[in-house]
Amino acid sequence: MIHLHPDLKSAQLALLVLLVLFSPLGIDIYLPALPQIAESFHVKHTQAQDTVTWFLFTMGLGQLFAGPLADKFGRRLIALGGVLIYGISAALAYGAQSIDWMLVARLFQGFGACATAVAAFATVRDVFGAEKSGRMISYLNGAICFIPALAPILGSYLTQEFGWRSNFSFMAGFALIALGLMVVGLKETNPAGEEIKKLPVFKFTRYMDVLLHPVFLFNATLCLLTMAVVLAYVTAAPVALMNHLGLSMNEFTQWFGINAVLNIIAAFTAPKIMDRIGTRFAIIIGSIALLCAGGLMLSLSPLQTAWAFMLPIFISTVGFALILGAAAGKALAPFGDKAGTAAALLGVFQMSGAGLLVSVIQRMGMDIQTSLTFHMWLVAPALLILFSPQGKRWHPLFNE
Known part of the structure; x- marks a missing residue:
């Protein structure tokens, strides 16, 4: 367990909450806009729904690599990289002119969301130890549970006022702000020794x-x-x-x-x-x-x-x-x-x-x-x- 000052622990927990929000936000905020996306690209509803399933597919697949990478190169680097990939992908989705480019953008955004989640939960284990980490993870999961209730309300407002693309500009802006906060405040907590870092990633x-x-x-x-x-x-x-x-x-x-x-x-x-x-x-x-x-x-x-x-x-x-x-x-x-x-x-x-x-x-x-x-x-x-x-x-x- 990494020993941090109590004030630093509180600051780290606040940043970890931000990290775990990327995954549910990447789905729930734009759900009200799915019919508009299908209409905008002149495609069937199943293809618009693929923007969700492709995101989840790569978010799951990426865990095979994000965990070992976080052990080898550190939680902070993986977290920052994940936020950066997430934000760039959201910007690409905002500007997509076809469903194919939208799907590619969402595919990469899933990898970014995966990295943020893996880094967050690994950091919890590092900072709070085996005894308290379960309670902290419950708090993070509680934050995740509230997103499906609140994000569609925001997404509905954005879609009606500014169009469906505004949901992805919001995700990109959220990632940019979070990235700035984490560059300044997120600490490296990886306790692994050099012998672990020398092991193969996969x-x-x-x-x-x-x-x-x-x-x-x-x-x-x-x-x-x-x-x-x-x-x-x-x-x-x-x-x-x-x-x-x-x-x-x-x-x-x-x-x-x-x-x-x-x-x-x-x-x-x-x-x-x-x-x-x-x-x-x-x-x-x-x-x-x-x-x-x-x-x-x-x-x-x-x-x-x-x-x-x-x-x-x-x-x-x-x-x-x-x-x-x-x-x-x-x-x-x-x-x-x-x-x-x-x-x-x-x-x-x-x-x-x-x-x-x-x-x-x-x-x-x-x-x-x-x-x-x-x-x-x-x-x-x-x-x-x-x-x-x-x-x-x-x-x-x-x-x-």
Whole structure:
């Protein structure tokens, strides 16, 4: 643990909050503008939605390299580099004259967001140590949870007043201000010695040891499937609510904000539920919630109203919170000596895997409600596995 003066710790924490905001801000602020982006570039809605999935894909993939790079070259350099890449990419997206250039810009912006997140959480561990870092990470995650509630409100205002491109100029400006603050105030906290810095950045066998572990594969796949439900909703909601149901941008923002608040409540409640009933039962309950939400989505689809679309989403949000927390913890549990590598691979599953799955299903020709139902029902095989002898070994009750 790096020892800093208490005032410096407070300053570092404030900068770390800024660092973790880049990822959710890069998605949630411009969601109300997705229909306008599709119209501006004269492309299908699925191609506009790809600006989200490509961002998430590279954000996940980049974790394979950002973590080792932060160990080798330091947290501060990776953080500054990530902010710089993020800001330049946002400026490129602002000026994009075709959907292809927009997608390229978003691809690189995902790498930038990945670097900022990895640097932030690594710095927390350095500064606050093993004992207090969990509490500090909870604070950072709490900051992340508020972005889906607040960013679309800002994005809606910017889009209506200045056009959809203003969302990306805001991201570029945010990155520029943050970069200035971090150049002045962000301290290097990497405790690694010279022997660590001399190791190769990428070691293939270290990743394969994790990937071939059945406990990791089962639980990381659960994380992928549940994250895909959220991503499918996030990319489909603007089209479903504004284009198909005729809601205004402000009305869409209100519905999205309500679900974001529910997500915050579920995220803070889920750990207490897991403490009481165990992570295996939490996954079972969460999976049943997703299955019920999918059935409700399908049965209410003829009504074509906002509440008929959002009610199943509210239920799935609770299921997502229960499954993701329980499965992520169990996926990392067997890897005390490879925790960083396992966390990076879990990020690839959650971000890149979910983004790829959503992109493929969006191109299968299903309507939005059917597509969302399909995503929610993909957890059914995992639920059956949990009740099998093999599933009980892959995700035991408590620590049995």
